[in-house]
Amino acid sequence: MTVRAIAVVSAGLSQPSSTRLLADQLATATRDELVGRGEQVELHHVELREYAHDIVNHLLTGFAPDALRQVLDQVTGADGLIAVTPIFNASYSGLFKSFFDLLDADALGGRPVLIGATGGTARHSLALEHALRPMFAYLRSVVTPTAVFAASEDWSGGTAEGALRSRITRAAGELAEQVHRAAPSSGPADPFALGTDFERLLRGGNS
Numbered sequence: 293m294t295v296r297a298i299a300v301v302s303a304g305l306s307q308p309s310s311t312r313l314l315a316d317q318l319a320t321a322t323r324d325e326l327v328g329r330g331e332q333v334e335l336h337h338v339e340l341r342e343y344a345h346d347i348v349n350h351l352l353t354g355f356a357p358d359a360l361r362q363v364l365d366q367v368t369g370a371d372g373l374i375a376v377t378p379i380f381n382a383s384y385s386g387l388f389k390s391f392f393d394l395l396d397a398d399a400l401g402g403r404p405v406l407i408g409a410t411g412g413t414a415r416h417s418l419a420l421e422h423a424l425r426p427m428f429a430y431l432r433s434v435v436t437p438t439a440v441f442a443a444s445e446d447w448s449g450g451t452a453e454g455a456l457r458s459r460i461t462r463a464a465g466e467l468a469e470q471v472h473r474a475a476p477s478s479g480p481a482d483p484f485a486l487g488t489d490f491e492r493l494l495r496g497g498n499s
């Protein structure tokens with residue numbers, strides 16, 4: 293049986309982090325939905341604060357240190373992606389944007405993505421629609437119709453309950469359905485892969 297890999301990227305800065313908490317709950321719900329559809333699932337959690345220095349170094353030098361390269365490969369090679377950011381100044385955080393700025397524009401092409409965010413006030417929930425959704429649209433991902441925002445008031449006793457719980461379940465169902473329907477990922481794109489078919493050239497073809 294194919295194992296479906298789900299990358300879970302969270303960009304929270306606090307410890308403990310409500311962004312990580314939301315990412316974990318989205319990941320668990322997505323795994324449960326996929327298992328319900330008969331899939332085996334591997335979750336790869338990526339906490340961006342652990343790679344913050346490497347991300348800046350990569351932006352400045354154009355090269356990824358090994359640990360960050362592995363994480364980038366996990367994200368671009370996954371069958372599905374869960375991406376969660378804290379809202380800073382009514383948009384995604386700089387760390388979140390910087391990480392996705394490292395990807396080639398087509399590295400997430402066609403990839404199912406569930407977007408989520410945490411914030412102090414529910415009034416900024418539309419940042420998901422005016423900031424995150426356009427960014428993943430630019431990267432040509434397939435973003436689930438339901439995006440999940442959790443404000444401070446949504447966490448009662450440190451867990452998602454009520455309205456937030458039902459948003460998580462609905463979004464996870466949508467992501468699981470997209471992943472379930474797609475062919476298994478063939479892994480991260482190789483930037484050095486040959487673009488020319490030499491056998492065809494030898495037979496007199498053009499490329």
Ligand SMILES: Cc1cc2nc3c(=O)[nH]c(=O)nc-3n(C[C@H](O)[C@H](O)[C@H](O)COP(=O)(O)O)c2cc1C
Pocket residue numbers: 303304305306307308309310311312378379380381382383410411412413414416
């Ligand atoms: C610099 C800064 C700007 C923020 N701007 C907003 C904002 O515009 N809207 C909002 O709802 N919350 C805002 N917040 C609150 C954070 O989104 C909130 O604390 C977040 O859930 C923290 O996530 P974490 O616990 O994973 O670090 C801001 C926090 C910081 C530090």
